[in-house]
Every structure is written in structure tokens, then in C-alpha cells.
Amino acid sequence: MKIDVITLFPGMFTGPLDESIIKRARAEGRLELVIHNLRDYTHDRHKTVDDKPFGGGPGMLLKPEPIFEAVENLARDETKVILLGPIGRPFTQAIARELSEEKHLLFLCGSYEGFDERVREQLVDDELSIGDYVLTNGNLPAMVIIDAVARLLPGVLGDDESSHEESFSNGLLEYPHYTRPAEYRGMKVPEILLSGHHAQIAAWREEQSRRRTQERRPDLLAQQDASQSAQPE
Numbered sequence: 001m002k003i004d005v006i007t008l009f010p011g012m013f014t015g016p017l018d019e020s021i022i023k024r025a026r027a028e029g030r031l032e033l034v035i036h037n038l039r040d041y042t043h044d045r046h047k048t049v050d051d052k053p054f055g056g057g058p059g060m061l062l063k064p065e066p067i068f069e070a071v072e073n074l075a076r077d078e079t080k081v082i083l084l085g086p087i088g089r090p091f092t093q094a095i096a097r098e099l100s101e102e103k104h105l106l107f108l109c110g111s112y113e114g115f116d117e118r119v120r121e122q123l124v125d126d127e128l129s130i131g132d133y134v135l136t137n138g139n140l141p142a143m144v145i146i147d148a149v150a151r152l153l154p155g156v157l158g159d160d161e162s163s164h165e166e167s168f169s170n171g172l173l174e175y176p177h178y179t180r181p182a183e184y185r186g187m188k189v190p191e192i193l194l195s196g197h198h199a200q201i202a203a204w205r206e207e208q209s210r211r212r213t214q215e216r217r218p219d220l221l222a223q224q225d226a227s228q229s230a231q232p233e
């Protein structure tokens with residue numbers, strides 16, 4: 001997969017996406033990631049990217065011209081152009097799975113007060129939020145989404161890192177995990193996990209997942225019930 005990012009702060013991306021699993025995915029050619037500076041698409045001496053809002057009010061908006069030029073320069077027919085910000089639809093693991101099937105993603109990272117609405121009307125295919133809070137710009141949200149998508153690309157996770165039993169893969173939170181020693185500071189690993197009874201272990205884990213989800217994220221169970229009782233259209 002190819003991912004392009006258009007940002008005012010390209011330096012923010014070096015580091016987080018240059019370590020660990022994402023570093024390996026890039027080195028192996030499974031993910032091609034290129035960061036572009038929006039200022040490179042300006043033509044004036046001051047490399048102006050923002051301006052005051054029509055109608056007045058506080059703050060600045062990103063002006064449309066550099067963004068249109070950048071997107072027109074980088075996007076192809078198959079490109080999905082994604083805007084990040086608090087008014088986007090909530091990003092989920094299901095959206096991560098869908099995005100991981102795309103050939104080319106282009107992330108537009110806003111700053112200041114955001115984008116001229118014509119960018120949304122003409123250039124943007126989807127607008128995503130990573131949660132109900134406000135950040136200084138869309139760079140961290142872009143990195144979060146790139147990380148969640150890249151680890152789902154074919155061959156990126158090794159067998160030991162498999163995403164099959166992790167939280168959200170079955171709509172539930174993960175069950176508790178233990179490793180050696182079997183007793184540590186008086187705290188014992190649940191007997192069932194040492195028993196070798198694979199079917200009973202699986203049943204225990206499922207029960208733990210349900211309990212934990214009920215306790216911490218009842219909204220996830222409600223969603224599951226809703227999707228299981230939904231009538232086919």
C-alpha cells in the first residue's frame with residue numbers, strides 16, 4: 001500500500017513511524033509512506049498557507065489553493081483522500097480493516113481552525129475523527145490511523161503478533177493473559193490455564209472477555225446485540 005501525507009509539520013512523522021513493526025513494513029516494501037510539506041505547494045515569498053475567515057471570527061483557515069495543488073499533484077483515480085478532525089466520523093477497527101484493502105491513501109492534516117469547506121466538497125472522500133477531544137492538528141490522528149491500518153496489511157504482523165485474537169477482532173475486549181512464573185509475590189495464575197484442557201481454557205477466556213467488556217465497555221455489547229438482531233435488508 002502507498003500512503004501520502006500532506007502536513008504543515010512533516011517533522012512530527014519522523015520517529016513514530018520509523019520504529020518497530022511499521023519500520024519493518026516499510027523496509028520490506030509492504031508500506032510505502034511519503035510525507036509532504038503543504039508549504040511546498042505555495043507560490044508566494046512567505047509560503048502562505050492560511051487566511052482569515054470570510055464573515056469574521058477568531059482564528060485562521062487553511063487556504064484552498066495549496067491544498068488543491070497538493071492533492072491534484074499526488075492523487076490518482078484509485079486514491080482515497082482522507083481528512084482528519086473532530087467533526088469526522090468515528091474511526092474504528094472496522095474502518096481500519098476497510099482502509100487496509102485500499103491501494104492508495106492520502107491524508108490531509110489540518111491545523112489552525114481547519115479547512116475551507118470547498119476542500120471537503122471537491123477533494124475529500126472521507127473525514128475521520130479518532131475521538132471526542134480536540135488536538136492542535138491532524139498529525140497525531142493521521143499517525144494513529146496509519147499505524148492501525150499498516151499492521152493489518154498482508155505479511156506485516158508475524159505469527160507471534162497475529163491480530164486474530166486481539167481486542168475488537170470479535171467485538172469484545174481481550175481476556176487476561178499470564179506468563180511465567182506461575183506464582184509471583186503470592187499472586188497465582190488461574191489454575192485452568194495450567195491444566196492443558198484446551199476447550200475449558202477457551203471457554204474461560206470467552207467468559208472473561210464478556211465480563212470485562214460488560215464491566216468496562218457495555219456500549220460494545222449493546223452494539224453486538226444490535227447487529228445480531230438486525231433484520232437483513
Ligand code: JF5
Pocket residue numbers: 084085086110111112113114115128129130131132133134135136137138139141
Ligand atoms: C484538528 C480542526 C483538525 O483535534 C483533532 C481530532 C480529534 N479527534 N480526531 C481528530 O484533529 C485536529 C482540529 C481542528 C482540524
